Amino acid sequence: MKLITRETDYAIRALVHIAKSDKEIVTVTDLVETTAVPRPFLRKLLQTLNREGVLKSFKGKSGGFTLALSPEEILITRIITIFQGTMQLNECMFKKDICPNTETCSLRKILNNIQDYATRSFAGVTLKEIMKEEPHES
Amino acid sequence: MKLITRETDYAIRALVHIAKSDKEIVTVTDLVETTAVPRPFLRKLLQTLNREGVLKSFKGKSGGFTLALSPEEILITRIITIFQGTMQLNECMFKKDICPNTETCSLRKILNNIQDYATRSFAGVTLKEIMKEEPHES
DNA sequence: ACAAATGATACTGATTTGGTATCATTTCAT
DNA sequence: ATGAAATGATACCAAATCAGTATCATTTGT
Ligand code: FES
Ligand code: FES
Numbered sequence: 521m522k523l524i525t526r527e528t529d530y531a532i533r534a535l536v537h538i539a540k541s542d543k544e545i546v547t548v549t550d551l552v553e554t555t556a557v558p559r560p561f562l563r564k565l566l567q568t569l570n571r572e573g574v575l576k577s578f579k580g581k582s583g584g585f586t587l588a589l590s591p592e593e594i595l596i597t598r599i600i601t602i603f604q605g606t607m608q609l610n611e612c613m614f615k616k617d618i619c620p621n622t623e624t625c626s627l628r629k630i631l632n633n634i635q636d637y638a639t640r641s642f643a644g645v646t647l648k649e650i651m652k653e654e655p656h657e658s
Numbered sequence: 659m660k661l662i663t664r665e666t667d668y669a670i671r672a673l674v675h676i677a678k679s680d681k682e683i684v685t686v687t688d689l690v691e692t693t694a695v696p697r698p699f700l701r702k703l704l705q706t707l708n709r710e711g712v713l714k715s716f717k718g719k720s721g722g723f724t725l726a727l728s729p730e731e732i733l734i735t736r737i738i739t740i741f742q743g744t745m746q747l748n749e750c751m752f753k754k755d756i757c758p759n760t761e762t763c764s765l766r767k768i769l770n771n772i773q774d775y776a777t778r779s780f781a782g783v784t785l786k787e788i789m790k791e792e793p794h795e796s
Numbered sequence: 797a798c799a800a801a802t803g804a805t806a807c808t809g810a811t812t813t814g815g816t817a818t819c820a821t822t823t824c825a826t
Numbered sequence: 827a828t829g830a831a832a833t834g835a836t837a838c839c840a841a842a843t844c845a846g847t848a849t850c851a852t853t854t855g856t
Pocket of ligand 2: 763
């Protein structure tokens, strides 16, 4: 039961490294060294972030990636949604059926509360906050 | 990203039905009718609940299941743990490595908070509460 | 022209989840 | 005793998701 998948995690860490880098343009090779994420997987992931407008990419000889937005503009919920879809902790069970009584199910209420809390917790958290004290340098 | 798996859901619903039933001993056949869960799957699941001491089973001709504890003694966290292991929403990424800096990772903090909230939300919730207004009759 | 970068996309392998199938054992009713 | 009707134990299977590869095309600076 994981809130955050490996891909999301990798993505966030890559973003942090790009944001922190002193180079203007960061290449996949750089990131493979700093993050130790398998190269082809990382590549796919960065391409996705580019397509989604979180990164800007430059092709050709001295190409690479930069942030398309400033760290304080990049919500991490955005990243999560990109790789995991919208956060939905509770689906009414018996999926095929229509649940007649969503109002009165106490289990559902609990799950909904947790989800609301999660949503509030993430609200407004941007890459900037995460950057502040990211571990896993090396 | 689901908090509760299908198996857990089925289990809870089966327990509710057993608890509500007027029969002393409830058989799998009864439950297949009331819950529409596939029979062999349901069987496996009830056997597990029996092994774990949540249900009591009776073999032989007029056998079946009853609750081994009263509804107010059955914590639903117990059920969740049985089928999904202990709730752990955050694993430090890069599993193989030891994460050097668990204290300062802001992402981890958020995840931990959510997990604590979830734990508190479930604390003390028993089958009895869930029973009160279980939908999906029919 | 060529090397060094990304773009696009299809494929593969591992794990987890949801579900089956089968046979053994117990017990009640006759 | 015996057989039907229940559960116990266990091995198996299929679909979905997750993690990762492989390949070829395109762009661009030198
Ligand atoms: S199972 Fe449908 S609302 Fe609870
Ligand atoms: S990634 Fe290890 S604590 Fe955040």
